Amino acid sequence: MISKPKFKICRRLGPGVYDKCQTAKFSAASASMSPNARRPKAPSEYGAQLIEKQKIRFSYGITERQLSNYVKKAISSRGSGTATTLFEELESRLDNAVYRMGLGSSRRSTRQMVSHGHFIVNDKRVTIPSYGLKSGDVIKIREGSKAKKIFSNIAEKIKDYNPPAWLSFDVGSMEGKVLDKPKNTESFIDLNAVLEFYSR
Numbered sequence: 764m765i766s767k768p769k770f771k772i773c774r775r776l777g778p779g780v781y782d783k784c785q786t787a788k789f790s791a792a793s794a795s796m797s798p799n800a801r802r803p804k805a806p807s808e809y810g811a812q813l814i815e816k817q818k819i820r821f822s823y824g825i826t827e828r829q830l831s832n833y834v835k836k837a838i839s840s841r842g843s844g845t846a847t848t849l850f851e852e853l854e855s856r857l858d859n860a861v862y863r864m865g866l867g868s869s870r871r872s873t874r875q876m877v878s879h880g881h882f883i884v885n886d887k888r889v890t891i892p893s894y895g896l897k898s899g900d901v902i903k904i905r906e907g908s909k910a911k912k913i914f915s916n917i918a919e920k921i922k923d924y925n926p927p928a929w930l931s932f933d934v935g936s937m938e939g940k941v942l943d944k945p946k947n948t949e950s951f952i953d954l955n956a957v958l959e960f961y962s963r
Contacts, residue, residue: 812960815953822952823853824870829893834961846954847947854929854945857884858892860902864932864939865921866914881908902939909937 806814820830837849853859858874861882867873874892876882882889883903884896896902904914918934926932929946932939947954 809960809963812956815956816960818952819853819954819957822870823856823859824874825853825893830957831961834958838958838962845958849954849958850947851945852895855896855941856892857882857889857894857896857902860896860930860939860941863930864902864926865924866904866917866932876913881905881911881913896941898941898943900941902941904937 816830819825820827825833833849833852836852837845840848854863858870858877861867861873861876862870867876877892877894878890880888880890881904883905884894885901888905908914914937917937921932921934927945927948929941929943930939931942
């Protein structure tokens with residue numbers, strides 16, 4: 764069941780913010796909430812940029828300061844497009860990579876897993892959810908954590924799940940790997956609008 768705060772956030776920002784909002788049940792409940800309500804006015808340019816910023820914050824579960832730092836890093840970097848760099852920074856977080864590998868039902872749950880020290884990156888235990896990964900990094904479930912309830916029946920849970928092309932996970936060895944830089948296939952978030960918001 765979606766909590767009321769999450770339900771309100773999804774109605775305001777869109778169902779892509781939380782996985783639990785991307786269901787037919789949510790769509791039906793959302794449609795039946797106020798059938799006679801007036802259609803809201805189109806937001807101003809600033810309002811639209813603010814909404815995109817909030818989408819990222821709630822979706823990735825990061826603070827205002829963290830997002831601001833990611834934007835600054837993306838703007839100061841050279842080479843690839845700024846929006847591409849911002850997406851790579853967000854997706855390369857350890858908690859997000861664990862979520863993308865299918866090991867948790869939400870980024871919130873994988874953030875907690877990482878904080879509790881269940882993962883090892885390149886043979887080093889990491890407890891920082893925002894830890895930045897790079898191509899070639901190997902992510903393992905800690906030996907002492909494999910028997911934990913959260914990892915029970917993991918093979919059954921992810922048998923039909925396909926991680927994004929930049930990640931791999933081998934159930935037999937309980938080991939994942941970063942194969943490449945994340946590729947932006949998301950249509951839910953307008954990263955350029957977020958960059959424009961911070962450039963004001």
